[in-house]
Amino acid sequence: MEFLRPASWREALEAKVAHPDATPIAGGTDVMVEINFGHRRPSTLLDLTGVPELTGWSEADGALRIGAGLPYTRLINELGDRVPGLAIASRTVGSPQIRNFGTLGGNLGSASPAGDGHPPLLASDALIEVESVHGKRLIPATEFFTGVKRNALAEDELIAAVHIAPATGPQQFSKVGTRNAMVIAVCTFAISLHPDRKQVGTGIGSAAPTPLRAQVAEEFLSAELDWEQRRPLEDSVARRFGELVAQAASPIDDVRGTAGYRRHALAVMARRTLSWVWHDHCSGRQECA
Numbered sequence: 001m002e003f004l005r006p007a008s009w010r011e012a013l014e015a016k017v018a019h020p021d022a023t024p025i026a027g028g029t030d031v032m033v034e035i036n037f038g039h040r041r042p043s044t045l046l047d048l049t050g051v052p053e054l055t056g057w058s059e060a061d062g063a064l065r066i067g068a069g070l071p072y073t074r075l076i077n078e079l080g081d082r083v084p085g086l087a088i089a090s091r092t093v094g095s096p097q098i099r100n101f102g103t104l105g106g107n108l109g110s111a112s113p114a115g116d117g118h119p120p121l122l123a124s125d126a127l128i129e130v131e132s133v134h135g136k137r138l139i140p141a142t143e144f145f146t147g148v149k150r151n152a153l154a155e156d157e158l159i160a161a162v163h164i165a166p167a168t169g170p171q172q173f174s175k176v177g178t179r180n181a182m183v184i185a186v187c188t189f190a191i192s193l194h195p196d197r198k199q200v201g202t203g204i205g206s207a208a209p210t211p212l213r214a215q216v217a218e219e220f221l222s223a224e225l226d227w228e229q230r231r232p233l234e235d236s237v238a239r240r241f242g243e244l245v246a247q248a249a250s251p252i253d254d255v256r257g258t259a260g261y262r263r264h265a266l267a268v269m270a271r272r273t274l275s276w277v278w279h280d281h282c283s284g285r286q287e288c289a
């Protein structure tokens with residue numbers, strides 16, 4: 001196996017175009033599992049851990065740019081107050097050891113329907129920055145996932161960063177698993193309130209071939225919430241929101257749960273996380289991480 005270790009982003013992009021079949025490796029928490037189990041035998045590994053440009057983050061023009069190689073632990077510690085939904089989701093990934101190595105870029109690279117980083121990106125209208133030697137593209141999170149474990153990357157492209165606006169309102173994330181930690185999600189749900197534009201964002205995970213937004217539910221709730229007076233949530237609104245979220249999913253029966261259970265759990269998580277974020281909005285609390 002050939003092992004490439006670029007020392008800069010430019011070198012990494014040049015290595016990828018010269019070796020389009022090379023498998024990028026960041027934290028290795030997905031790639032090494034696949035290699036160890038014999039599910040993947042890459043002829044070339046492209047180690048991105050020596051690329052300093054990938055491990056930082058910055059803030060400009062009202063948006064955060066989070067390097068694809070920033071480990072979850074740093075994302076949680078350094079950005080938890082600015083992107084609380086993503087931080088809550090990141091805290092549910094694996095164990096401390098996995099969070100020390102695993103990255104958002106790796107989560108996007110794997111594009112598993114169960115990737116915990118994806119729903120909060122959808123709920124906050126994140127953009128995925130990808131690049132090759134030929135140029136850069138910003139792909140909306142809604143267009144990045146193209147199928148089960150498939151994404152919109154061309155063979156000569158790498159994921160550079162995620163662009164996401166800091167929260168303007170409360171955000172939440174909820175995950176159902178067979179136990180509390182170290183578990184692949186049965187299903188997940190993320191919600192972001194955007195009071196500045198009176199809109200709600202959502203993200204559903206592990207309940208369709210790709211992570212997805214519940215658009216009809218978002219439109220319904222955005223119109224129903226009393227953004228100005230901040231009146232208490234009506235039960236009928238919360239129930240309908242839960243139903244619409246469940247309807248947006250297209251889950252399957254598999255070893256982790258049935259389609260019926262997933263729909264039920266999504267409706268419960270949607271109602272529950274809505275009650276949390278609305279309570280925080282009404283009490284003036286923005287940050288829920």
Ligand SMILES: Cc1cc2nc3c(=O)[nH]c(=O)nc-3n(C[C@H](O)[C@H](O)[C@H](O)COP(=O)(O)OP(=O)(O)OC[C@H]3O[C@@H](n4cnc5c(N)ncnc54)[C@H](O)[C@@H]3O)c2cc1C
Nearest residue numbers: 024026027028029030031093094103106107109115116159
């Ligand atoms: C014990 C254990 C528990 C886990 N628990 C969870 C969990 O709870 N939730 C969850 O979502 N995931 C979980 N995972 C999966 C994994 O930790 C995450 O998907 C993590 O985000 C992968 O990041 P990484 O940096 O380790 O990726 P890697 O393994 O290095 O790479 C993953 C994929 O992304 C590609 N890639 C990496 N970086 C780039 C880049 N810059 N550009 C293009 N492609 C790139 C790789 O080629 C590969 O296809 C778990 C894994 C283990 C082993």
